[in-house]
Amino acid sequence: MNLRRFFLTVGFSGLSPKAPGTVGSFVSLIIGLFLLEFLHVSTLFLLALLITVIAIKQIDIYENETQTHDNSEIVIDELAGMWIALSICGINSSNIIIMASLAFIFFRIFDIWKPSIIGKIDRDVKGGLGVMGDDVVAGIAAGIATAGTYQLIEKFIL
Numbered sequence: 001m002n003l004r005r006f007f008l009t010v011g012f013s014g015l016s017p018k019a020p021g022t023v024g025s026f027v028s029l030i031i032g033l034f035l036l037e038f039l040h041v042s043t044l045f046l047l048a049l050l051i052t053v054i055a056i057k058q059i060d061i062y063e064n065e066t067q068t069h070d071n072s073e074i075v076i077d078e079l080a081g082m083w084i085a086l087s088i089c090g091i092n093s094s095n096i097i098i099m100a101s102l103a104f105i106f107f108r109i110f111d112i113w114k115p116s117i118i119g120k121i122d123r124d125v126k127g128g129l130g131v132m133g134d135d136v137v138a139g140i141a142a143g144i145a146t147a148g149t150y151q152l153i154e155k156f157i158l
Helices: 002-008 020-036 041-066 076-088 096-113 116-124 127-156
Strands: none
Touching (some): 020 076, 020 096, 041 076, 076 096, 076 127, 096 127
């Protein structure tokens, strides 16, 4: 249970007494940026997908053991969403600060607001697939929004 909890809470960051989703997203952003120093973006994307598949099963086991659903301490879904956003936004060494900031902001907006299909997944899909699914889609939306916003900033400001 302790290793599972460490994994699902992203190194216990999900145990933060205030805003565990935001804390987990920020820790995931830092880990993702660190990994991007050594890995290609496509590798980070594939790692996010692998973690998603593993997390779905681990969340199902955790929820069965604790008799809870989508416990706020589980933030591995934030890690997957954050890494997907970073992977598809077009981040590189010359734009890392602005892209990482935008990806974080957009991911949190989509994860909290849950527009469209993100909210439908959150409401209607049960178990680990539902917990992970809405954040994966929020990560895709955040990555696209980040890329588009950066294009506008580059065109009109930079």
